[in-house]
Amino acid sequence: AQSVTQPDIHITVSEGASLELRCNYSYGATPYLFWYVQSPGQGLQLLLKYFSGDTLVQGIKGFEAEFKRSQSSFNLRKPSVHWSDAAEYFCAVGARDSGYSTLTFGKGTMLLVSP
Amino acid sequence: DAGVTQSPTHLIKTRGQQVTLRCSPKSGHDTVSWYQQALGQGPQFIFQYYEEEERQRGNFPDRFSGHQFPNYSSELNVNALLLGDSALYLCASSPGTGSGLWYGYTFGSGTRLTVV
Numbered sequence: 001a002q003s004v005t006q007p008d009i010h011i012t013v014s015e016g017a018s019l020e021l022r023c024n025y026s027y028g029a030t031p032y033l034f035w036y037v038q039s040p041g042q043g044l045q046l047l048l049k050y051f052s053g054d055t056l057v058q059g060i061k062g063f064e065a066e067f068k069r070s071q072s073s074f075n076l077r078k079p080s081v082h083w084s085d086a087a088e089y090f091c092a093v094g095a096r097d098s099g100y101s102t103l104t105f106g107k108g109t110m111l112l113v114s115p
Numbered sequence: 116d117a118g119v120t121q122s123p124t125h126l127i128k129t130r131g132q133q134v135t136l137r138c139s140p141k142s143g144h145d146t147v148s149w150y151q152q153a154l155g156q157g158p159q160f161i162f163q164y165y166e167e168e169e170r171q172r173g174n175f176p177d178r179f180s181g182h183q184f185p186n187y188s189s190e191l192n193v194n195a196l197l198l199g200d201s202a203l204y205l206c207a208s209s210p211g212t213g214s215g216l217w218y219g220y221t222f223g224s225g226t227r228l229t230v231v
Contacts (some may be wrong), residue, residue: 043224100163
C-alpha cells in the first residue's frame with residue numbers, strides 16, 4: 001500500500017525567504033504525486049502534479065517541486081515566500097487499482113510566515 | 116464555472132444520530148470521491164462513486180455509506196454517529212475514475228461535522 005510522510009509538522013519562514021517542504025512517499029510503481037494547499041476553513045487547492053517526464057515541475061503561485069526517484073522524495077519549493085502563502089500543505093500520492101484511482105495524503109505541514 | 120459544491124458547510128449532531136452530507140461535482144466531472152479530514156490530519160479516503168456505484172472503498176466501517184445520482188451529485192451518509200466522526204468531510208470530483216490522477220482532483224470546501 002502507498003504512503004506519504006511529511007516530516008515537518010510546522011515550518012516558520014520569514015517573508016521573502018526561500019521555502020522547501022519535504023515529502024517522502026512509498027509506492028511500488030511509478031507514482032503520481034501531488035501537492036495541495038489548504039487555507040484555514042477551506043478545501044484543498046491543487047498546486048502541482050507529477051507523473052512522468054521532467055522531474056522538475058512548475059505549479060501555480062510560483063511553486064515548484066522536484067521528483068527524486070532515488071530518494072523517494074517530492075519536495076516543494078518556492079524562492080520567495082509571501083505572507084499569503086501561510087497555510088497547510090499536503091503531499092499526496094495517487095494510485096490506480098483496477099482502473100480506479102485514489103489519493104493517499106500525508107499529515108500535512110503547516111507553514112507560518114513571519115514578517 | 117462552479118467548482119465542487121458541498122452542503123451544509125457546518126453541522127452539529129448528537130452521538131447516535133444519522134447525518135447526510137451532499138456534494139455537487141464540478142461541471143463535466145462524473146466521478147465523486149469522499150475524504151475525511153480529522154483535526155491535524157491529512158484527508159483519508161472513504162469511497163469513490165462512478166456511474167452510481169461505489170467503485171473503491173477505504174478503511175471505513177459500514178456506518179459510512181453513499182449514493183450517486185444520475186446528475187453525478189453524491190451523498191455521504193453516516194449512521195450511529197460517534198464522537199470520533201467529528202471531522203471535515205471533503206468531496207472531490209474528477210472527469211472519469213482513472214482520470215483524476217491526470218487532471219488532479221477538484222476539492223470542495225468541505226462540511227465541518229461536529230458530534231457532541
